Amino acid sequence: MMKVELNQTRYPTKPAQLWGKMKELRRWHFHKTWEAQARGAPVIQGIVQSFQGYLSGLGEFANPSYGPYYTMMMRRPEDNIKCHEAMEARGWGRDLCSSMRLHLGQMFRGLSTRGPKGDTVIPNFVFQYVGCHSMGKTGQLFTEHLGVPYYPFDVPYEETPESHEYLVTQLAEGIEWMEKHTGIRYDDEKAVEGAKNEWECYALLTKIFLECQNIPAPWDYRQLWSLRLPAVTMRHEAAVVEYLRELLDETRERVRDGISARGYEKVRLIHDGIPPFYRINLLRYPAEYGAIIVGGPLVYGFGTWRYLPDGSMLPVGSLEEEGKEIKTREDVLQTAADIYIRYRWNAFSCCVNRPEHLVKMVQEWHCQGAVLHEDRGCKAEQCAMGEGKLALQQAGIPTMVYEASQADPRDFSESQVWDRFDSFLESYGLTRVDVEDTYDGGDAVTGTEG
Amino acid sequence: MTGSNALTRFKQIFDNRHQYAQDWKSSNGRQVMGFFCTYAPEEIIYAAGLLPVRIFGSHQVQDITDKHIFPLWCPYCRDCLYEGLSGHYDYLDGILNTWCCQHIRSTYISWWRNIKSLSYHHEIYWPVPLHTEPSRVVATKSFERFQGTLEELTGAPITRKALQDATEIFNRSRRLMRDVYDLRKRPHPPLSGAQAMDMVVASQVMDKQEHSLLAEQTLRELSGAPGPPDPGVRLMIMGSENDDRDLVRFIESMGATVVIDDHCTGTKYLWEDVPVGDDKDLISAITNRYIAKPACPNRDVANPGRRHPTHVLGLARDWGVQGVIFIQEKFCDPHLWDYPVIEKTLKENGLPTLALEVDVTTPVGQFRTRLEAFLETLQLEVA
Ligand code: SF4
Ligand code: SF4
DSSP: OOOOOOOOOBOOBOOOTTHHHHHHHHHHHHHHHHHTGGGTOOBEESSOOSOHHHHGGGSSOBOOTTOTTHHHHHHOHHHHHHHHHHHHHTTOOTTSOHHHHHHHHHHHTTOTTBOTTSOBOOOSEEEEEOSSHHHHHHHHHHHHHHTOOEEEEOOOSSOOHHHHHHHHHHHHHHHHHHHHHHOOOOOHHHHHHHHHHHHHHHHHHHHHHHHTTSSSOSSOHHHHHHHTHHHHHOTTSHHHHHHHHHHHHHHHHHHHHTOBSSSBOSEEEEEESOOOGGGGGGGGGGGGGTEEEEEOHHHHTTSOEEEOTTSOEEEOOOHHHHTOOOOSHHHHHHHHHIIIIIISOOTTHHHHHHHHHHHHHHHHTTOSEEEEEEESSOSSTTTTHHHHHHHHHHTTOOEEEEEEOSSOGGGOOHHHHHHHHHHHHHTTTOOOOOOOOSOOOOSOOOOOOO | OOOOHHHHHHHHHHHTHHHHHHHHHHHHTOOEEEEOSTTSOHHHHHHTTOEEEEOOOOOOOOOSSTTTSOTTSOHHHHHHHHHHHTTTTTTOSEEEEESOOHHHHHHHHHHHHHOTTOSEEEEEOOOSSOSSHHHHHHHHHHHHHHHHHHHHHHTSOOOHHHHHHHHHHHHHHHHHHHHHHHHTTSSSOSSOHHHHHHHHHHHTTSOHHHHHHHHHHHHHHHHTOOOOSOOOEEEEEEESOOOOHHHHHHHHTTTEEEEEEESTTTHHHHSSOOOOSSOSOHHHHHHHHHHHSOOOGGGOOOSSOOOHHHHHHHHHHHTTOSEEEEEEETTOHHHHHHHHHHHHHHHHTTOOEEEEEEOSSOOHHHHHHHHHHHHHHHHHHHO
């Protein structure tokens, strides 16, 4: 095990100036989502939250994932559990992905289509990329239940000439399919605009994540999880590009001024796996010991990177920096394939070199340990995680694993998880410190975006 | 159980499958390729001169895989890893995974990362959903790329003639096994479910030509055989990967005969042939067979067009099934997603079901009571 020199510096901290703007954008998204259909815009269900540039060829569209209440369910465990029970009563067991069970449970309880004012919003169609077994099946069950059309499509985990072409073809066919099912003519100009914004959002996020390599880190995982939200749901919008430009400026100012996320970073950690959203503040638990979780594969995966076989991640720049142009529908489709096969950390691309990436991430983000979430139901985001743990251990990097799930609070054993965290943090020689948090950031969680 | 020399031989070979493959390797002087999933295009491997051998677990309790694959993953995939890590497959020259399920993909990754004796590993990209034109195109190209890697491995091109021969050999093997399966439609099936499973799992580790000779012998031995006077309740088994012949024997020992299955170790392996004729592009024909065969739940995601429940119902009807046992590997989410939908279809069609969750070993005592109750209900319904 590596010898860890504790960094005893107490850094200044400061609330995020853009916190309010992030919340404003979230509200905007919420209204857009639930008022869209009244304006004649299509409502697209599915864990999409990707391909927004491509979808913006439809003009205004709403994507409420699989319903509006996922986040709320994380704050209301009793309601959450009722959804899981609704699934179990129909025969679907607890070993399935908890997020998808939660979505489907809401569907069976009639919540997925219930708008915030009690109105019913039936999606025009479900558009689901099959990032894992559970996504494909969830879309299928939704459409069977709601009686709406389904477009499942595939994002290959591996880049080959044929896989790139395959995604492009599926997306091209998807345009015809969407036109048929919505009666809306796909507008190439709007798609080009959306695709450019999407690209820029990714590039800006990537730059923000890179700044977190600094000591002290300007943001930790928990803060990034919230701050990136507008870019998860609306990365095709110019307003979000603007927001991220401001966020990058603020991030760089914090780096320049030595502003830290949590005040102390005696030990810097990464977190791998999808965090338990109903205990999202687990991501800042180490702050109680003066340690921080700087980031991890999932959150940094919301940027675009060139993933090298040795585990390194090289940032993908803006359109201008990359000398890239998006002008036509074909460019939109090719760009989407570039992003989602080559540059995004999609559910599978990470598997084969996951161990190398984990080790490099710890090293390049100047961390001294890793926390891994063994999620009971998700088999996509943790494929080869065991090998990752081994690689970390072989590199002398202290590692802890906790068992839970991302969306079923019944899978979280309070005493076991916190005990494990305490022993892990104490093993560095850390003791609890009295750190005043910079801001809570506690209410913004979102579902699985893949 | 009917006495048949050929069926006994299948069991012996599967029980000694590592020895069989090593003997084959030394007597033929050729390489052996392990594969994990029945979407593996074995015809191409065989045409390259290699023996394709499906990797199975050992049903042993073990604790060496936990550091590679967490315990909340399907026992079968951990069991297959155990077999690899413990050196039982050290004779393999390479391994192939056709991407179907994340669990077995994890096993594949752990294999090549940790088993140093392998000189080759390859993963075939296998698309979802499977029945679209773009998927067919990418699947064909994935098979073609695999063919190229095999040619590099052996240093020799795979000729059209070799592919054609291999295709015929595999089609013949599947046809013969389906003929044996047809015997199970009889009111008094001349072979048990466990024996049928011996035959099919043996076919996944044997040279198909040798297997077909034994399958023909089986047909000769069984075609006039009367079968047991009271076969008991006619059951179908289905669900996750299942090569647990002891479990099937146990089920059958309680007054039942398993007459048909829907497992990737059974019918899913031998249904559908490569549609050869004047087809110029054999790789494309081979791809079409793997697309057409009964789908793994992961590949059955369309709406409309869900295929699995209708297919299962068809099997149950054709083989005169009275009840269905769903064998679910713990944590096997692909099959868990489909189970409630299939159960509903079967129930609506008057077919009772029983779900058994299995691990590497079978909790016989626990299952006995549930099986007894299930079979009793079925007997009452028949009476
Ligand atoms: S990737 Fe994991 S969390 Fe996301 S849908 Fe698939 S199983 Fe669920
Ligand atoms: S389909 Fe099920 S049994 Fe087969 S490898 Fe996957 S999880 Fe295991």
